[in-house]
Amino acid sequence: MVDLKVLTQAMSDLDEDVLNKAIDEVLSKDDNAAEAQEVVKACQQGMTLVGERYDSGEYFIGDLVFAGEVLQSVMDKLKPALSAGSSAKGGKIVLATVFGDLHDIGKNIFRSMVEAANFEVIDLGINVPVSQIVDKVKEVNPDIVGLSGVLTLALDSMKETVNALNEAGLRNSVKVIIGGVPVNENVCKSIGADAFSTNAAEGVKICQGWVG
Structure with a gap:
């Protein structure tokens, strides 16, 4: 088993060499699906530290972009192992970073993980109008609508989207999951979503429960 604390620190330090060595170690094993999921969680924790370094002024926007690229590379390499650990058929998800928000790191991580879990994902991108x-x-006609946002103002767009789905007579035919830094249980209820998650792996489990 790779040292997950070392991985979290390597992600925080944007140390690709350490990350790549750990991934190669995981991929060299036959039964590696569970360990691959733990690696993803460790890297997500490292991304949280990256965000804290940005907030403190230690990192800049370029570092955030690079961190997202590094994490996406990790996800791409681990995708076969993650897929091997999921034999269940997934559903169909329409995914978007909502209007007014340009952040896509969290959305992209979630997309990679639900695709690995055999979901069909229609990713509309960032700053997507209602x-x-x-x-x-x-x-x-998806099973699930996934709405992502990092900025507080994204919550208004999420609520507007759920309201619009209601007005169009579509709300009862889909589950809605929201994700991002500002979401919590109270926000979820206020927006009218079915569930929320700030952790991609947890979000995948929620979606699997809905279509299982």
Whole structure:
């Protein structure tokens, strides 16, 4: 088993060499699905530390972008192992970072993990208008709508999206999960979502429960 604390620190330090060596070690093993999930969790914890370093002024926007690229590379390499650990058929998810928010690191991590869990993901990208999400739900008839946002103002867009799904008569046919830094149980209830998560692995389990 790789040292998860070392991985978390390496992600925080943006140390690709340490991360790549650990991933190669995991991928060299036959039954590696569970360990691959632990590696992802450790890297997510490292991303939290990256965010704290940014908030304190130690890191800058370029460091955040690079951290996202490093984490996406980790996810891409581990995807076969993560997929091997999930034999269940997934559902269909329409995913978006809501209008007014340009952050996509968390969304992309979640997308990689639900794709590894055999879900079909229609990723609409960032800063997505409410009408575009509603139109896509009408078009593809998904099981789940995933709304992501980091900024507090994103919560208004999430609520507007859920309201629009209601007005279009689509809300009862889909589950809505929201994710991002500002979400919690009270926010989830206020927005009218079915569930929330600030952890991608936990979010995947919620979605699997809905379609299982």
